[in-house]
Amino acid sequence: MRWDRSSARRARLEVFAVEDTTVQLTWAALPAGSLEATVGGRTVRADVDGGPGSLVLDDLAPASDHRIVVRAGDLTAEVNAATLAPPPGPPRCRVATVGDLHLAGRSFGARGSVVERPRAAEAPSVRCARAALAEAVAWGAELVVVKGDVTHRGRSYQWRVAAELLAEVPVPVVVLAGNHDRGLYRSTEPWLAGVELGLRVVRGVEAVDLPGVRVVLADTSVPGRSRGRISHRDEAVVALAAAAPSALVVLHHQLELRPELPLWPPGVPRGEADRFLDALADAQPAALVTSGHTHRHRRRSHGRVAVTTVGSTKDYPGVWGGYAVHDGGIRQVVRRVADPDCLRWTELTRRGVAHQWGRLSPGTLGDRCFTQPWPVSV
Ligand SMILES: [Fe+2]
The missing domain is CATH 3.60.21.10 (Metallo-dependent phosphatases)
Structure with missing residues (x-):
């Protein structure tokens, strides 16, 4: 199935939070089964129960634009996230x-x-x-x-x-x-x-x-x-x-x-x-x-x-x-x-x-x- 506008509206897959090295993805509903999120050549998997969920991706490069490809069931979506720069100093x-x-x-x-x-x-x-x-x-x-x-x-x-x-x-x-x-x-x-x-x-x-x-x-x-x-x-x-x-x-x-x-x-x-x-x-x-x-x-x-x-x-x-x-x-x-x-x-x-x-x-x-x-x- 294509990630059309009505699937996107139903899923409400979004980048809810960013840090310098992490991104929190959240969604309202994705097809039950397993979810794969691929970013920078690395894939993270999570179980999805058909209802709302959250996934934190970590170890990302700071102050960078990241393209995240999410696959769940027969849906594929792309979201973009910009990580923050860390504050100066240790x-x-x-x-x-x-x-x-x-x-x-x-x-x-x-x-x-x-x-x-x-x-x-x-x-x-x-x-x-x-x-x-x-x-x-x-x-x-x-x-x-x-x-x-x-x-x-x-x-x-x-x-x-x-x-x-x-x-x-x-x-x-x-x-x-x-x-x-x-x-x-x-x-x-x-x-x-x-x-x-x-x-x-x-x-x-x-x-x-x-x-x-x-x-x-x-x-x-x-x-x-x-x-x-x-x-x-x-x-x-x-x-x-x-x-x-x-x-x-x-x-x-x-x-x-x-x-x-x-x-x-x-x-x-x-x-x-x-x-x-x-x-x-x-x-x-x-x-x-x-x-x-x-x-x-x-x-x-x-x-x-x-x-x-x-x-x-x-x-x-x-x-x-x-x-x-x-x-x-x-x-x-x-x-x-x-x-x-x-x-x-x-x-x-x-x-x-x-x-x-x-x-x-x-x-x-x-x-x-x-x-x-x-x-x-x-
Ligand atoms: Fe209150």
């Missing part, structure tokens, strides 16, 4: 983020319209979070930051689910609260749950130093509100960031930029967001700020500072974020959670938000995966 460390876990929620979309049928014993949010954490650690994360909306409603039992999942992670974990953790239905405060359950939950502003970078974490949540704030934290964040070789600043709420559609959910209002970013760019231009909250993927620059939002573990596309720190810069990668069970769920959630979620969330490949060299003057 690699120093790797950090991963997972966000908007919404444990132990079972539905997605306006009025919870997307649900799993038949209902599995364990909620999809929990299965996706567990797989995301395992895949991020396998990628090489030395620290995992959970960047808010850990729980769906801030209930004590949801924090217990979080603690059980995070106890399985073999590297240090730091947790930020999100608006869902501090919403009107909460039965505890995140830091109280943290003390009780042995989680490191950030209260105010904290930092973790790793080789080559300081990870600065700020709680932007406001009790009972969806919107976030940073004006009461910005001096502390900027001071911590400025006193390090470089800074990865992690927040729950996005720093708003208007006009930007859609406007829901509200993040940190643009006025205070800009004041914070101005101060950070002055004091520490070797910085990347990343947030969650919108469950969408976007990237922009504020002066010399890179600003990103990265999506949720449990709704389309269903991701975790990786940060490879070098002496001369940082590389962000956003990978889809590759576990087939999770991909089946996250593919289902594309139907959310009046069937628009599949279009609203992913952003572009360049929003998700890029290399940011630190400014030369640093």
Whole structure:
């Protein structure tokens, strides 16, 4: 069969993520059986079950264009992928983020319209979070930051689910609260749950130093509100960031930029967001700020500072974020959670938000995966 337009639309075979030496291919449906991906004379094989899947090709040449030929059943397709240049200087460390876990929620979309049928014993949010954490650690994360909306409603039992999942992670974990953790239905405060359950939950502003970078974490949540704030934290964040070789600043709420559609959910209002970013760019231009909250993927620059939002573990596309720190810069990668069970769920959630979620969330490949060299003057 030829790879015509309708087969391509059905399969949605795409390059979802790139690094300097890897490419993640994902698809919505390919003929069941075996898949072959050939790149640069090397062929990688994988089993395909007829549903959504993912394949990571590694050991590719950096900063190069790669032509990948994919064969599955009687279909043959070609995709092109450009690997990133690594940041300048030797690699120093790797950090991963997972966000908007919404444990132990079972539905997605306006009025919870997307649900799993038949209902599995364990909620999809929990299965996706567990797989995301395992895949991020396998990628090489030395620290995992959970960047808010850990729980769906801030209930004590949801924090217990979080603690059980995070106890399985073999590297240090730091947790930020999100608006869902501090919403009107909460039965505890995140830091109280943290003390009780042995989680490191950030209260105010904290930092973790790793080789080559300081990870600065700020709680932007406001009790009972969806919107976030940073004006009461910005001096502390900027001071911590400025006193390090470089800074990865992690927040729950996005720093708003208007006009930007859609406007829901509200993040940190643009006025205070800009004041914070101005101060950070002055004091520490070797910085990347990343947030969650919108469950969408976007990237922009504020002066010399890179600003990103990265999506949720449990709704389309269903991701975790990786940060490879070098002496001369940082590389962000956003990978889809590759576990087939999770991909089946996250593919289902594309139907959310009046069937628009599949279009609203992913952003572009360049929003998700890029290399940011630190400014030369640093
Ligand atoms: Fe969220």
